[in-house]
Amino acid sequence: MWEVMFWPIVACVLLPWLLVYLGLHVVQRGIIFIDIAMAQMASLGICLAVLFHLDLQSWTTFGIALGFTLVGGAIFSVTGKRSSQIPQEAVIGISYVVAAAAAVLLLSRAAEGDEEIKNMLVGNILLVTPHEVWKCFALFVVVGVFHFILRRSFLLVSFDRDGAYQKGLRVRWWDFLFYAVFGLVVTSFVRIAGVLLVFSYLIVPAVCGINLARRISRRLLIGWVIAWVGGIAGLFLSFWWDLPSGAAIVCTFGAILILISFIGLARHRVRAGAATDSQ
Amino acid sequence: MKKIPLILSTILACALSAQAKLNVVATLPDFGSLAREIGGDKINLVVLAKATEDPHFVDARPSFVVSLRNADLLIDGGAELELGWLPPLLQNARDPKIEIGKPGRVQASQGIRLMNVPANVTRAAGDVHALGNPHFTVDPIIAKAIAQHIAQSFSAVDAANAGFYEANYKKFEAAINAKLQEWGAAMSPFKGQQVVAYHDSWPYFAHRFGVNIDIFLEPKPGIPPSPSHLTEVIAQMKAQKVKAIIVEPFHDRRIAEKVASATGAKVVEFSQFPGGLPGTDSYVKLVDTVVSRLAAALK
Numbered sequence: 141m142w143e144v145m146f147w148p149i150v151a152c153v154l155l156p157w158l159l160v161y162l163g164l165h166v167v168q169r170g171i172i173f174i175d176i177a178m179a180q181m182a183s184l185g186i187c188l189a190v191l192f193h194l195d196l197q198s199w200t201t202f203g204i205a206l207g208f209t210l211v212g213g214a215i216f217s218v219t220g221k222r223s224s225q226i227p228q229e230a231v232i233g234i235s236y237v238v239a240a241a242a243a244v245l246l247l248s249r250a251a252e253g254d255e256e257i258k259n260m261l262v263g264n265i266l267l268v269t270p271h272e273v274w275k276c277f278a279l280f281v282v283v284g285v286f287h288f289i290l291r292r293s294f295l296l297v298s299f300d301r302d303g304a305y306q307k308g309l310r311v312r313w314w315d316f317l318f319y320a321v322f323g324l325v326v327t328s329f330v331r332i333a334g335v336l337l338v339f340s341y342l343i344v345p346a347v348c349g350i351n352l353a354r355r356i357s358r359r360l361l362i363g364w365v366i367a368w369v370g371g372i373a374g375l376f377l378s379f380w381w382d383l384p385s386g387a388a389i390v391c392t393f394g395a396i397l398i399l400i401s402f403i404g405l406a407r408h409r410v411r412a413g414a415a416t417d418s419q
Numbered sequence: 420m421k422k423i424p425l426i427l428s429t430i431l432a433c434a435l436s437a438q439a440k441l442n443v444v445a446t447l448p449d450f451g452s453l454a455r456e457i458g459g460d461k462i463n464l465v466v467l468a469k470a471t472e473d474p475h476f477v478d479a480r481p482s483f484v485v486s487l488r489n490a491d492l493l494i495d496g497g498a499e500l501e502l503g504w505l506p507p508l509l510q511n512a513r514d515p516k517i518e519i520g521k522p523g524r525v526q527a528s529q530g531i532r533l534m535n536v537p538a539n540v541t542r543a544a545g546d547v548h549a550l551g552n553p554h555f556t557v558d559p560i561i562a563k564a565i566a567q568h569i570a571q572s573f574s575a576v577d578a579a580n581a582g583f584y585e586a587n588y589k590k591f592e593a594a595i596n597a598k599l600q601e602w603g604a605a606m607s608p609f610k611g612q613q614v615v616a617y618h619d620s621w622p623y624f625a626h627r628f629g630v631n632i633d634i635f636l637e638p639k640p641g642i643p644p645s646p647s648h649l650t651e652v653i654a655q656m657k658a659q660k661v662k663a664i665i666v667e668p669f670h671d672r673r674i675a676e677k678v679a680s681a682t683g684a685k686v687v688e689f690s691q692f693p694g695g696l697p698g699t700d701s702y703v704k705l706v707d708t709v710v711s712r713l714a715a716a717l718k
Contacts (some may be wrong), residue, residue: 267507382482
């Protein structure tokens with residue numbers, strides 16, 4: 141089994157840490173579906189490249205896809221106003237459906253069979269190659285260092301927007317920077333693991349962390365443990381029962397979240413009980 | 420306690436006899452069913468795609484990699500039908516025995532003249548396969564050639580059972596030869612009739628049995644039907660009084676139903692793969708079924 145599952149396991153150990161961290165930001169900002177919208181923007185860029193008969197593996201194609209995610213980032217940072225009648229999630233949802241529909245229109249003209257595009261956009265964690273894992277890991281390390289150096293401003297903008305405005309930060313620019321880097325991370329992980337897995341790695345560990353702890357460092361630690369346990373357990377289940385690997389990991393995360401929610405609930409009850417006892 | 424050596428030796432014997440069998444992987448159910456005809460109980464056969472699955476898109480599972488890794492012999496189409504999913508699997512399995520050019524690799528298209536080879540491949544023509552149309556096993560005469568190719572490869576890898584494989588091939592050849600007349604007779608009243616298909620999977624079948632299958636619900640291979648294209652198809656069908664629309668299990672049947680209700684044609688469920696329709700567990704039964712279904716619809 142090691143021969144088959146070794147690289148998927150390596151990928152599930154080396155890659156999720158950054159997604160869990162970004163997930164904390166995303167959940168805090170309440171923009172849960174931004175990853176799917178960003179991935180869809182990138183795929184719209186690739187569809188455009190297909191329309192112009194560009195090589196799907198070329199740097200030009202990558203540049204176009206990146207350009208589209210930057211446009212997405214610009215849209216989201218402009219619409220994420222301090223106080224607005226329109227929730228950010230509405231803009232994200234609209235961007236997603238319009239990008240998805242536009243991709244359908246482009247493809248109907250481009251007349252490319254969608255096999256190749258699907259392959260390009262949606263990876264399969266079971267079939268990752270060492271090269272892909274290392275490339276993605278290198279990018280994540282760069283982004284991680286970037287986020288670490290600028291952590292004060294990024295955290296302030298995500299977790300305390302009013303404070304950020306008061307301190308005179310240019311929130312919109314920080315937002316744009318956040319979205320641009322986020323788009324890069326999401327699209328590269330989607331290519332090796334697929335859309336379902338990106339979403340799960342971003343949201344589930346973050347939600348579990350928030351459920352069980354208050355401090356960001358604690359939440360991050362809990363999230364990392366859950367990401368590792370869920371990913372590796374999911375891969376093992378997929379091997380034993382011969383299931384599609386990505387979907388097996390996602391369902392494992394679902395089960396873990398249910399378990400954690402019960403633990404959180406029980407702890408809450410105990411605390412509430414203790415509070416009434418002491419009165 | 421006395422039983423333990425007995426159990427152990429039984430396990431060992433099972434393991435050995437399992438070892439002795441040829442481990443064969445077929446990418447698609449049509450190659451699988453031919454391998455079964457030739458290999459009988461002398462092979463362990465694993466077929467990757469399900470008969471009801473679109474052969475262009477197959478979801479990989481861990482066992483696929485394991486099977487390929489342990490395979491003595493792999494049968495694939497060799498004409499890019501499995502292009503979307505087989506190469507990454509092979510890359511992960513890294514089994515030298517089934518590399519292209521080795522005796523353990525049967526590429527079914529080898530030695531077969533493929534139809535509709537594009538003069539120049541551009542993406543503008545849709546999801547075309549550069550080597551020609553890869554849906555060739557539905558022609559019984561081509562199926563015989565593939566079966567012979569499989570028998571020769573089995574014999575090359577497992578010389579001890581060469582006589583068995585050769586005899587099974589002869590049996591299969593005789594069965595097809597006996598049936599060809601019957602199938603030809605069933606289809607002969609409909610020579611030259613136009614039939615519509617969802618996807619361009621049937622040029623070999625059409626060529627063999629003398630019907631025309633060159634109007635498709637898809638505007639280009641792999642591109643979903645658009646309203647203007649369907650309008651055109653409906654007009655053509657009315658003009659030529661087309662009576663049948665062929666769909667496969669993984670196609671959107673509702674689109675075919677819509678066109679059928681506009682034109683008075685019948686929707687006929689077809690399959691390229693043994694097992695894709697009820698009661699078609701062998702290749703001969705599959706051709707029996709599609710021929711009689713089409714003949715009934717064209718009457």
